[in-house]
Amino acid sequence: MTSQRTPEPDARDAGHAGEERGRRGSGRPTIRDVSRLAGVSRMTVSRVISDPDLVLPATRAKVNKAIADLGYVPDRAAGSLASRKTGFIALMLPTLTNANFAAVAHGLTEILREEDYHLLIAYTDYDTAEEERQLRALLARRPEAIVLTGAPHRRQATRMLVAADIPVAEVADLPSQPIDHAVGFSNYQVGRTAARYLIGKGFTRIGALGASTEGTVIDHRGEERMRGFEEELRYSGLSDADVVRHGSAPVSFAHGAQAMGLLLERDPQVEAVFAVSDLSAVGAVMECQRRGLSVPDQVSIMGFGDFEIGREINPPLTTIHVDFRALGQRTGQVLLDLLSRPEDAREHQRIDVGLSLVERASVKGR
Amino acid sequence: MTSQRTPEPDARDAGHAGEERGRRGSGRPTIRDVSRLAGVSRMTVSRVISDPDLVLPATRAKVNKAIADLGYVPDRAAGSLASRKTGFIALMLPTLTNANFAAVAHGLTEILREEDYHLLIAYTDYDTAEEERQLRALLARRPEAIVLTGAPHRRQATRMLVAADIPVAEVADLPSQPIDHAVGFSNYQVGRTAARYLIGKGFTRIGALGASTEGTVIDHRGEERMRGFEEELRYSGLSDADVVRHGSAPVSFAHGAQAMGLLLERDPQVEAVFAVSDLSAVGAVMECQRRGLSVPDQVSIMGFGDFEIGREINPPLTTIHVDFRALGQRTGQVLLDLLSRPEDAREHQRIDVGLSLVERASVKGR
DNA sequence: TGTGTCGATGATATCGGTCCCAAAAGGAGA
DNA sequence: TCTCCTTTTGGGACCGATATCATCGACACA
Numbered sequence: 121m122t123s124q125r126t127p128e129p130d131a132r133d134a135g136h137a138g139e140e141r142g143r144r145g146s147g148r149p150t151i152r153d154v155s156r157l158a159g160v161s162r163m164t165v166s167r168v169i170s171d172p173d174l175v176l177p178a179t180r181a182k183v184n185k186a187i188a189d190l191g192y193v194p195d196r197a198a199g200s201l202a203s204r205k206t207g208f209i210a211l212m213l214p215t216l217t218n219a220n221f222a223a224v225a226h227g228l229t230e231i232l233r234e235e236d237y238h239l240l241i242a243y244t245d246y247d248t249a250e251e252e253r254q255l256r257a258l259l260a261r262r263p264e265a266i267v268l269t270g271a272p273h274r275r276q277a278t279r280m281l282v283a284a285d286i287p288v289a290e291v292a293d294l295p296s297q298p299i300d301h302a303v304g305f306s307n308y309q310v311g312r313t314a315a316r317y318l319i320g321k322g323f324t325r326i327g328a329l330g331a332s333t334e335g336t337v338i339d340h341r342g343e344e345r346m347r348g349f350e351e352e353l354r355y356s357g358l359s360d361a362d363v364v365r366h367g368s369a370p371v372s373f374a375h376g377a378q379a380m381g382l383l384l385e386r387d388p389q390v391e392a393v394f395a396v397s398d399l400s401a402v403g404a405v406m407e408c409q410r411r412g413l414s415v416p417d418q419v420s421i422m423g424f425g426d427f428e429i430g431r432e433i434n435p436p437l438t439t440i441h442v443d444f445r446a447l448g449q450r451t452g453q454v455l456l457d458l459l460s461r462p463e464d465a466r467e468h469q470r471i472d473v474g475l476s477l478v479e480r481a482s483v484k485g486r
Numbered sequence: 487m488t489s490q491r492t493p494e495p496d497a498r499d500a501g502h503a504g505e506e507r508g509r510r511g512s513g514r515p516t517i518r519d520v521s522r523l524a525g526v527s528r529m530t531v532s533r534v535i536s537d538p539d540l541v542l543p544a545t546r547a548k549v550n551k552a553i554a555d556l557g558y559v560p561d562r563a564a565g566s567l568a569s570r571k572t573g574f575i576a577l578m579l580p581t582l583t584n585a586n587f588a589a590v591a592h593g594l595t596e597i598l599r600e601e602d603y604h605l606l607i608a609y610t611d612y613d614t615a616e617e618e619r620q621l622r623a624l625l626a627r628r629p630e631a632i633v634l635t636g637a638p639h640r641r642q643a644t645r646m647l648v649a650a651d652i653p654v655a656e657v658a659d660l661p662s663q664p665i666d667h668a669v670g671f672s673n674y675q676v677g678r679t680a681a682r683y684l685i686g687k688g689f690t691r692i693g694a695l696g697a698s699t700e701g702t703v704i705d706h707r708g709e710e711r712m713r714g715f716e717e718e719l720r721y722s723g724l725s726d727a728d729v730v731r732h733g734s735a736p737v738s739f740a741h742g743a744q745a746m747g748l749l750l751e752r753d754p755q756v757e758a759v760f761a762v763s764d765l766s767a768v769g770a771v772m773e774c775q776r777r778g779l780s781v782p783d784q785v786s787i788m789g790f791g792d793f794e795i796g797r798e799i800n801p802p803l804t805t806i807h808v809d810f811r812a813l814g815q816r817t818g819q820v821l822l823d824l825l826s827r828p829e830d831a832r833e834h835q836r837i838d839v840g841l842s843l844v845e846r847a848s849v850k851g852r
Numbered sequence: 853t854g855t856g857t858c859g860a861t862g863a864t865a866t867c868g869g870t871c872c873c874a875a876a877a878g879g880a881g882a
Numbered sequence: 883t884c885t886c887c888t889t890t891t892g893g894g895a896c897c898g899a900t901a902t903c904a905t906c907g908a909c910a911c912a
Contacts, residue, residue: 146570148651150898161862166900176860191649196626197566198898201867206563216588226583229609238623241607243595257604260562283557285514373798406798429795432739432772516868527892532870542890564868567897855912862905868897875892882885 149190158186169194200262209237209455210263212254214246214339215370220425220444221269224291227448228267235456237264246369248336252277259284265455267291270340287458287466291451292444293341294472301458301469303451307341310424310440310475311348314394317477319356321485323392323420326353327362329379329404330396331369339369342396345424349394362387371396376403384411390419392483398423398430398439405433405482416484426478435481442475515556524552535560566628575603575821576629578620580612580705581736586791586810587635590657593814594633601822603630612735614702618643625650631821633657636706653824653832657817658810659707660838667824667835669817673707676790676806676841677714680760683843685722687851689758689786692719693728695745695770696762697735705735708762711790715760728753737762742769750777756785758849764789764796764805771799771848782850792844801847808841 155162160183167174168183175183186192200206209232213221229239240261242254252274258266259280265287281288281299288300293307318326330346331339350360364386366379376395380403383390395401401423408415415421415435422438423430430437454469521528526549533540534549541549552558566572575598579587595605606627608620618640624632625646631653647654647665654666659673684692696712697705716726730752732745742761746769749756761767767789774781781787781801788804789796796803820835 145897152898162899163863163901164861167861170900174860179860191646193622193625193646193650195567195628195898197563197572197628198867199900200563201561201567201869202898202900204867204900215592216582217585217592219583219585222582222588226581226609236623238606238608238627240604243592256559257602259559261604262561262563280557280559284559373794377798402795403798406800409800428739429768432743432769433799434772434775518868528869529871529893530891533891536870540890545890561868564897565870567899568868568870570870570897853912855910857908857910859908860906862903864902864904866901867899871894871896873893873895875890877890878888880885880887882883 149192151192151194153190154183154186154192157190158182206262206264207237208240208261208263210240210242210258210261210266212251212258212266212268213241213243214269215243216241218370219427220442221292223444224448224451227445227450228452229448231449231452231456237456246337246339248274248338252280255280264459265289267451267455269293270295287455289451289455289469291447293344294470298468298470301454303447303454303469303471303473305442305447305473305475306348307344308348310442311345311350311394312352313348313475313477314345314422314424314440315349315352315356318392318394318420318422318483319352319358321392321420321483323486324358325362325387325389325391326358327364327383327387327390327393328395329371329376329383329393329400330363330365331367331371331375332365335368337368339371339396342369342371345396362390362393372399373403373406376400376405377407378403380404380407384408384413391486392420393422395421395423398425398427398437401437401439401482402427402429402433405435405437416482420483420485422483430480438480438483439478440475441478443473447473515558517558517560519556520549520552520558523556524548572628572630573603574606574627574629576606576608576624576627576632578617578624578632578634579607579609580635581609582607584736585793586808587658589810590814590817593811593816594818595814597815597818597822603822612703612705614639614704618646621646630825631655633817633821635659636661639706653821655817655821655835657813659710660836664834664836667820669813669820669835669837669839671808671813671839671841672714673710674714677711677716677760678718679714679841679843680711680788680790680806681715681718681722684758684760684786684788684849685718685724687758687786687849689852690724691728691753691755691757692724693730693749693753693756693759694761695737695742695749695759695766696729696731697733697737697741698731701734703734705737705762708735708737711762728756728759738765739769739772742766742771743773744769746770746773750774750779757852758786759788761787761789764791764793764803767803767805767848768793768795768799771801771803782848786849786851788849796846804846804849805844806841807844809839813839 151162151165154165165183168180172180216222240263242258244250244254255277267289270290270293290298290302292304294302294304328349330342333343350363353360364379364383367375395404401421404421405415408419413419424440426439426441430439458466517528517531520531531549534546538546582588606629608624610616610620621643633655636656636659656664656668658670660668660670694715696708699709716729719726730745730749732748733741761770767787770787771781774785779785790806792805792807796805824832
């Protein structure tokens with residue numbers, strides 16, 4: 121049978137029962153209420169929740185009944201404080217209103233969920249100033265790790281990250297000097313790959329559509345693609361006169377349509393165009409069609425991101441594919457692995473998830 | 487001048503300095519470190535952070551310097567425990583990979599950010615079983631309010647919500663019997679509006695494209711639109727034989743294409759189609775074009791949600807518009823208002839953000 | 853019967869903040 | 883000068899969990 125010692129006296133409850141005066145509590149059942157009802161100590165209740173095998177089945181049953189009867193839900197804030205583990209992973213993105221970033225969040229959640237970690241999501245709307253505020257707010261929640269898209273761009277933000285002393289994973293870009301860990305692909309290589317592909321198709325008047333780099337609202341990853349594209353053009357001895365930077369991030373259909381319009385006015389002879397995003401590319405295709413230009417017979421267009429819409433339009437869009445959901449999952453695995461091992465056994469991870477060119481009908485060589 | 491009493495002795499630090507043995511702490515500076523460095527009590531530091539006006543400017547300056555020197559970031563978990571305010575608002579959505587839901591999250595964040603509230607996001611992938619697990623995990627974080635898309639569908643989940651005793655806001659649908667507060671629109675009315683519109687255009691063979699209602703993965707809001715659409719057809723004496731439910735939520739381009747294919751095989755004479763989502767509708771348009779059917783000359787198609795892509799395709803898509811970002815903002819305002827006033831002054835809110843029909847070229851009357 | 857080991861459970865300190873009230877200083881008014 | 887009030891600051895308990903170590907039995911073995 122179970123042992124019959126008296127449970128802990130619990131000074132706060134000694135004396136007359138039901139004396140509630142002056143108590144700060146919220147009225148919701150606490151672990152103490154459960155322990156009293158079940159006739160065990162708080163520690164035993166805690167064990168039933170976090171590691172049931174340590175408790176005798178009979179005791180466990182009593183405790184579980186008490187939990188159910190009271191509708192007890194443990195307070196993780198209190199638990200975090202005591203255990204020094206919050207179960208939070210922070211995620212800072214430029215925006216959620218982008219299918220690929222949302223896919224990263226989705227993939228991450230799928231993995232973290234299993235280990236009862238929660239994602240704390242913040243977004244910056246591509247604003248470098250907001251980044252710092254958000255980071256401070258996130259760190260106050262004591263996440264056990266933080267996931268960022270690319271390095272932070274303020275000195276102060278980087279300092280805060282280092283001081284936080286938690287694993288940092290940079291995703292969706294592979295910086296040459298990662299702060300800590302990195303899971304992603306090279307946006308610069310995306311640009312170069314796109315340029316080489318179009319050059320290989322025999323085009324010589326090649327353009328690009330990206331966002332402006334002025335102000336604080338900047339899509340750094342998109343700009344990396346533009347840079348890679350431009351450099352490849354130059355290496356190949358081609359002009360970068362048809363590279364258009366227009367409007368502010370995030371880019372979408374309307375951006376592509378406008379930028380394509382500008383480009384066509386600047387150079388009506390342009391043969392092929394790379395857009396930093398499929399959304400932009402789709403907008404460009406539509407703009408061409410409105411102007412009576414046939415894609416791909418008169419202008420070839422390709423994008424980046426392999427958004428679902430690209431597959432559906434006519435002609436289907438040639439693009440560069442990155443599996444963002446898998447990227448999120450992979451990041452989750454890296455972090456779980458990192459967090460489950462002692463600090464001194466953690467080596468830097470740098471994982472390139474790669475990219476692939478998806479040829480569809482919107483590009484047709486000369 | 488400032489007062490010169492000795493600051494609190496702080497038993498934990500008495501005796502020889504630097505004796506770190508056996509301490510549970512994390513190594514990060516705490517409010518106690520700041521108070522020692524600044525030569526004030528912890529309470530004064532706390533005040534400088536949460537209500538600076540209560541502290542003399544000179545003292546405030548000392549404290550702020552100590553905070554900066556140490557790189558101190560307050561631990562919100564500890565603060566939450568003591569103050570009974572976590573600063574969390576929970577948000578449970580079917581998915582984030584949907585521009586409209588992402589827009590809700592976005593709008594909410596914009597508003598809550600100002601008052602330093604954080605959104606805790608969970609998603610269920612349209613799975614009723616997952617809903618309950620996620621809800622339990624969310625409530626363990628002690629959010630001060632919770633935002634849901636429509637009522638939870640498990641008895642147990644509803645019970646947990648009521649027990650949590652916090653404001654509940656249902657968004658993106660207006661249930662006839664809201665649990666607490668509701669901000670949204672009637673999906674049922676969307677369906678009826680769409681049907682009335684198509685009927686008014688003189689069509690009599692009218693179809694609809696939605697998701698299957700089998701299994702646990704169900705898009706209840708989409709189904710409400712389907713139901714409203716069907717009922718309006720019947721009220722008007724028309725057949726609902728062309729209403730197609732196919733595939734599982736979430737629906738997208740490929741769904742629309744497939745479902746449209748099925749519909750055309752079932753009834754090649756169909757004149758007009760309503761899809762539960764613009765994404766589906768776009769897929770349907772593309773499918774028609776692949777089959778050589780002209781939209782809108784041979785088939786009219788309309789959708790719901792006013793997704794950006796609908797504006798860009800040829801022909802532009804007729805749809806029903808709801809401003810989801812504003813919906814999120816409105817919800818945020820309601821919640822902030824609710825949380826800033828005493829509990830007994832809180833009345834139930836029911837806000838209809840309305841909907842509007844956007845006529846474009848994809849529907850052409852007989 | 854004595855003793856060592858192991859499994860189950862309890863007692864207490866602690867995590868890092870805030871609440872509540874008390875104390876000290878400074879100024880106004882009698 | 884004394885009292886009273888306001889402003890500023892501090893002391894200690896407390897929020898609701900968990901870490902850590904102690905304790906109690908039961909059992910094996912000598």
